[in-house]
Amino acid sequence: MTFMTVDSRTVSQAGEDAMVAAICQIIDPHNAEHAGLLLGPGDDAAVLSCTSGQPVLTTDTLSADQDYRRTWWEGRPMEEWPRDLGTKAAAQNLSDLNAMGATPIALLVSLTLPPEFTVQWVQDFYAGVVRACSQPGAMGCAVAGGDLGSGADMSVTITAVGEPHQPGRLLRRSGARPGDILGVCGRLGYAAAGLALLEQAVASADRGAGLEVQGAAAGLLAECLEAQKRPQPPLTAGAAALRAGATAGMDLSDGLLRDAGRLARASEVKITLDEAALNAEARSLEPVAQHCEGAPYSAASDWVVSGGEDFGLLATFPSPAELPEGFRIIGHVAETAPGESAGAVLPGWTGAPGWDSMRG
Ligand SMILES: Nc1ncnc2c1ncn2[C@@H]1O[C@H](COP(=O)(O)OP(=O)(O)OP(=O)(O)O)[C@@H](O)[C@H]1O
Numbered sequence: 001m002t003f004m005t006v007d008s009r010t011v012s013q014a015g016e017d018a019m020v021a022a023i024c025q026i027i028d029p030h031n032a033e034h035a036g037l038l039l040g041p042g043d044d045a046a047v048l049s050c051t052s053g054q055p056v057l058t059t060d061t062l063s064a065d066q067d068y069r070r071t072w073w074e075g076r077p078m079e080e081w082p083r084d085l086g087t088k089a090a091a092q093n094l095s096d097l098n099a100m101g102a103t104p105i106a107l108l109v110s111l112t113l114p115p116e117f118t119v120q121w122v123q124d125f126y127a128g129v130v131r132a133c134s135q136p137g138a139m140g141c142a143v144a145g146g147d148l149g150s151g152a153d154m155s156v157t158i159t160a161v162g163e164p165h166q167p168g169r170l171l172r173r174s175g176a177r178p179g180d181i182l183g184v185c186g187r188l189g190y191a192a193a194g195l196a197l198l199e200q201a202v203a204s205a206d207r208g209a210g211l212e213v214q215g216a217a218a219g220l221l222a223e224c225l226e227a228q229k230r231p232q233p234p235l236t237a238g239a240a241a242l243r244a245g246a247t248a249g250m251d252l253s254d255g256l257l258r259d260a261g262r263l264a265r266a267s268e269v270k271i272t273l274d275e276a277a278l279n280a281e282a283r284s285l286e287p288v289a290q291h292c293e294g295a296p297y298s299a300a301s302d303w304v305v306s307g308g309e310d311f312g313l314l315a316t317f318p319s320p321a322e323l324p325e326g327f328r329i330i331g332h333v334a335e336t337a338p339g340e341s342a343g344a345v346l347p348g349w350t351g352a353p354g355w356d357s358m359r360g
């Protein structure tokens, strides 16, 4: 057994070449199992074997105070913050490939780091990336390379490359047809509930102390915190949806109502979300809402309908259809009435539709 020693040099003391070597210590053992990675870190670019000839590409960034706050990990073991960030940065990209019906092959990781960050921080971050690539649905995903830079604020950008599970068949936003049913796989509202808990803890005088909950709600609160800090998208759901004949799909990053509206507009249809189904989902989060001081009684519904970052899979299926395991019905698709615009509605809903990355 080998023991890794803690490397407390700062990244500026270590320098770029030593940093790449430190990163490779973490990712090489993981990459060794990936035959699709013909050439990994060390050259000017990586080389992948892409047998379908149809690479699928996506990219996403995490920024401080937009996507997370350093203070959320105050009082936690030191490695948790970088490890969780690595997992979240990778997961949000893997989720987009899943939503296309693609299997991930490789990630490129670009890090801008303040000079005082330690080598250990970076290694823990990559351990988090590797953790996300060790989940069912992502096990074929290597870490092919990236870029390192220094800057006043930390920022993480990951680019993911995948291949369609079935060459020529992708899960697009544009294929939903009138008469289809709308299904979802993965939790709804948990990440937003976690965000509310974390933001409440930041605002309170005793920071994280309010999160040390005992009793019946403890497990649920812990799940919500995890959903926000280190999400685990259902990465086998895209392939399952395609196998079941899904007509359209996308992942849920900006809130159910906003994202369903995008799918509806791309498909030129009307999607009606099922109030009773979503109320039932909201009820399961009420113990968390009760834990959020000053939260309006409707907070749990807000999380379910418009909370983002759940990274579940939304998909439409011809009716009647047997939904794949893990999916449940939350709405239906219809033609737009004459003069009506395509979009998604939730009858009676007057709250926000979701998150806008340009407005917050
Ligand atoms: N800066 C950009 N230049 C070109 N295309 C972009 C740019 N930003 C977004 N797009 C494209 O717009 C589409 C929607 O982007 P968006 O980031 O909302 O998708 P997403 O990755 O599913 O969302 P999220 O970032 O919430 O995960 C994608 O096809 C994306 O490639």
Ligand SMILES: Cc1ncc(C[n+]2csc(CCOP(=O)(O)O)c2C)c(N)n1
Residues within 6 Å of the ligand: 060, 065, 066, 067, 068, 069, 195, 253, 254, 307, 308, 309, 355, 357
């Ligand atoms: C500090 C802090 N404030 C707010 C949020 C919520 N949030 C950030 S990005 C996003 C949607 C996806 O974004 P994008 O489309 O840019 O990928 C949501 C709901 C957070 N996680 N942390």
Ligand SMILES: [Mg+2]
Residues within 6 Å of the ligand: 095, 096, 099, 250, 251, 252, 253
């Ligand atoms: Mg997406």
